Amino acid sequence: MRTTFLAALILTCALAPLADADPTTHTAHSPKLPILPDIGPKEALKVYRSPAETFQVHLSTPKVTRTYIQYEVSFPSIRQNRWKTVTGLYFEPVGLKPGAKVPGAVVVHHLGGRFDAEVILAQHLASNGVAAFFLELPNYGKRRIKGTKQGFVRLGADVASEAFQQAALDVIRSADFLRSRPEVANDQVGAVGISLGAFVTAVARGVDPRLRRTVLLLGGGGLDTMIHSFKESKALLDHLGVKPEELGAIFKNVDPITFASRVHPSDVLMVNGLKDKIVPPQATKNLWNALGRPQIKWYDADHFGLLNHLPEVLDMTLKHLAGRSTF
Numbered sequence: 001m002r003t004t005f006l007a008a009l010i011l012t013c014a015l016a017p018l019a020d021a022d023p024t025t026h027t028a029h030s031p032k033l034p035i036l037p038d039i040g041p042k043e044a045l046k047v048y049r050s051p052a053e054t055f056q057v058h059l060s061t062p063k064v065t066r067t068y069i070q071y072e073v074s075f076p077s078i079r080q081n082r083w084k085t086v087t088g089l090y091f092e093p094v095g096l097k098p099g100a101k102v103p104g105a106v107v108v109h110h111l112g113g114r115f116d117a118e119v120i121l122a123q124h125l126a127s128n129g130v131a132a133f134f135l136e137l138p139n140y141g142k143r144r145i146k147g148t149k150q151g152f153v154r155l156g157a158d159v160a161s162e163a164f165q166q167a168a169l170d171v172i173r174s175a176d177f178l179r180s181r182p183e184v185a186n187d188q189v190g191a192v193g194i195s196l197g198a199f200v201t202a203v204a205r206g207v208d209p210r211l212r213r214t215v216l217l218l219g220g221g222g223l224d225t226m227i228h229s230f231k232e233s234k235a236l237l238d239h240l241g242v243k244p245e246e247l248g249a250i251f252k253n254v255d256p257i258t259f260a261s262r263v264h265p266s267d268v269l270m271v272n273g274l275k276d277k278i279v280p281p282q283a284t285k286n287l288w289n290a291l292g293r294p295q296i297k298w299y300d301a302d303h304f305g306l307l308n309h310l311p312e313v314l315d316m317t318l319k320h321l322a323g324r325s326t327f
Contacts, residue, residue, distance in 0.1 A: 024059045028180035030078065030173055035208055040262040047165055047253045048207045050078050057177055059090065068126035069094055073133065074142075078173050079166040082145065082159075083138040086170050089119065090133045091126035092183060101185035103213070104131040104178035105321050106171050108197030109140070110218075112151055117307065118194060124314045130321050131184050135174050137200065138163045153196075157250055164200065164254040171204035175211055190214050190267070190321055195279070195303070199223075199256055202287065205267075206259020214263075215317045217271045218303060220283030221257035221290060257290045265292035269320040271313060273301040295326060 032052040034045040060072035069092040077086050093102055105125060109118045115134070122132035136143050139152045148155070152163035171191055179186045190213035193201025198219025205214045220226060252258055268291055272284045281298075288296055297316065299309055306313060320326045 023061055026057050026059075026180060027054050028057050028075065028177050029054050030176045033078075033169075033172065033208065035210060036262070040206070041258055044253045044258050045207065048169060050169070053078075055173075057180060064094070067094060067128075068092060068123060073177065075173070075177060077166060078169040079162075081166075082163075083143050083166060085143070086135065086173060087142040088133055088135045088174065089122065090131070090177075090181075091122045092131055092181070093126050093129050096183055100183065101188075102129050102131055102183055103188040103190070103321055103323070104133070104175075104181070104184040105189070105213075105215075106174040106178065106191040106201075107132055107134045108167075108171055108191060108193040108201045109134070109137065110195035110197055111153065117310070118197075121192065121194075121314060121317065125318060125321065128318050128322075130318060131178060131181060133174050133178055135170060137167045137170065137197075161250055161254055164203075167200045168204040168207060168254070171201060172208045172211070175204075175208070188212060188323075192217065192317055192321070194218060199254075202256030202263075203254060203259055206256065206262045209262055209264075213267050213269075213321050213323065215269045215271070215320055216287075217313065217317075218273065218276065218279055218306060219256070219270065219287065220272075220279040221255060221260070221287030222283055223251040223255045226280065226283040256287050260287065260290035260292075263291055265294035268294035269316065269326055270294060270296040271299070271306070271316065272296065273299050273303060273306055275300065275302040275305070278303040295320075297327060 030053050033050045034048050037045055055076050057075045063070045071090045073090045074085050074087045077084055107118050107122045109115045119134055122134045125132040139145060140150050144150050153160050175189045178184045178189045191201045191211055192215040195218045198216040202216055202219055205211045270288060274281055299306060316326050
């Protein structure tokens, strides 16, 4: 059933040929961060501080389908140390009337493996009138440093913490890219995060209240306590060179709970599994309470079982981002 659905969706979204066209470049703008510095944890917000900046956005030759236009996109990251360039895919809805404005969303992926589900999600959003940008996080995809495995979690505690901060800032800048698009409504740009992406997205949403409707799939909070639920926690801590008592200080600036007071609960939809052993239900409840108890949908599933409910999750995500009743 799941395979049939995914195959049908992929075939529906198959790319149609397009006449040659030149790649395009335009400018976008990021404001001074953090926005509203006097609300919430001042010290934690300092690590996300950055100046206002205009930046160049590069888009590839477009590929057109019946329901969306796909571009490869790149632009400078706010952080210019290891991963200087943000890369991803932009999906623009087709058939918009001149001057029409649609909601937009940054789609943020999970920890590892393939990201077919996130791309399908972005395609689904664009096919139904929500412009979507699939973001490659630091050390993933085209951003992976040669000679390393994809991902930043195992690069050492300090590097991983800095990379997580950069990931949240990349979500914020990706939202600024969406706002630069003429078809996107500036005040209706939100984000969707899956697993690791949900943690990154929740931090980005807390740092930058310009982000609006947000969907957190398989996310939670309280990273210092959550990591102890992993069977591999001791080996991971040894690999990172971290003592258990140091976790609180290390994770404070990248824990969604730290910034939850800056988020309006009506903007958030959470979707989680009751049998999840990677993001335990208690970690989800920790964040849910800190966010002011937003809408939440529980499934009788583990971390990977949510794929069995993909059609419904796609529909809920679309409705929330479009400002319609979710369930």
